[in-house]
Amino acid sequence: MLVSIVIPTKQRPQPLRDAVQSVFRSVYQNFELFVVDQSPDDTSALMLEPFWHDPRFHYLLNRRPGFGAASSRNLGIAASRGDIIALIDDDVEVQPDWLAQIVAEFSADPELDFIAGKLTAPPYDPDSGYTPAFEAWPYLSRWHFPLHASGANFSMRRRLFDRVGGYDEFCGPGSRLRASDDTDLCWRVVRSGARYKICPHIEVVHTHGFRSHAEAETLFARYQYGNGGNFGRFTRRGDLFAGAWFLAREVKRILSTLPETLRGDRRELFYAGQRLRGFWDGFRLPPHEGFVSGEQLRRLHADARAAEVPLAIALRSSSA
The missing domain is CATH 1.10.287 (Helix Hairpins)
Structure with a gap:
């Protein structure tokens, strides 16, 4: 089972490198990884140079003014090939069995379309600040689930987007509404009747999330x-x-x-x-402006696959 991993990023070169490195350390190795970068310079791209040689690694630039992480997530989803798509943030590290657990859940239940995993905070001093976390309580009510799930650890079947559409590009960091592209997607999943599951054993660590x-x-x-x-x-x-x-x-x-x-x-x-x-x-x-429908996402996916252009070409051109 090929898993496509999408990481949107903007000006977090070292946390991004740690996130990518953690994916490559996974027990399960049948994956492709898409970094979608909104940084105004090549700092993040150059930080990822050790991964260029691996054909599973892809780098995309997204510099659409006024659009944020949701736009990058849609771009990565459209460019990917896997039937399973996993999304993480650029300031987390995945556990070594993260991918293996995702594949096990989807393999065990052909009707399962969406998984919300656990976001763990590493040890920190609460007197000096806070690190966001999501405990992934399996019995969270369906109406409160969208407000508590964390988009730093989502995975879904590609077919789900035909049912609910892609990410709303007016929601999330860097967008007009500033946050909560994960709440938007989860609410539409719940309202659609698609089967979802909250999985505390599928874990990522908010390594660089302290504020x-x-x-x-x-x-x-x-x-x-x-x-x-x-x-x-x-x-x-x-x-x-x-x-x-x-x-x-x-x-x-x-x-x-x-x-x-x-x-x-x-x-x-x-x-x-x-x-x-x-x-x-x-x-x-x-x-409807900013909302990417399932049909639009399918067209973007078809266009990306038909282009057959190396996805890291923007990086290589800027480094030439």
Whole structure:
């Protein structure tokens, strides 16, 4: 079973190298790896020079202004050949059995379409900052699953994109809605009825994910805004249940935090404001612009395979 691994990146050369190196150390070796780079220079590309000789390694440039990681993920998916596609972030390292466990799960269940794995934080001092993690609790409810899964460790069958479409390029880091391309995809997976599974034994480590408290607060605010933007997008595209569920949840959360707010702790109220502002901004965006349908992704895939151009040609040309 060929697994296609996609890593979007921007200006993180050393963490990226560690991520790529961890993939090549995997027990399971039938894979191809696509790094999709949005960096404005060749620093990351040159850091990956030791991997150029391996035919499984591919390097793509993505310098579309105003588009972020979701755009890079779609590009990597379109260029890949595997029936199984695994996506990780550029600041994680995969466990040696990560690929083997993914293949085992998909092999055991032909109906399984989507896996959310575990994102583990390495040891750190919580007094000095925070490292995001996802514990991958198998019994998380289907409605709360999209809000808690981490796109740093997703894998899916290619056929899933025919059912739910690709990544929404207005969502995620570097996009108009700043974050939560993973929430967007997970919600559409749940709503489609596709079979998914939360697998805590499929693990990646957030090796380079540590942030100071100030940086973590900024990240949390971005998550809240992006999550709201997701549901605004869903509602505008006609999923009225998504809008009703989100707004009812917000009313409940705001009422539950009133005592804290009256005591002067306005943190949760601030986050609620971010989510509601994101919802409105997402709702106002053109509903289908930025959204890559399954049909569009198939056309991109066919074009990429028909081109038969070495995918690392941009790197080699820039280094010539």
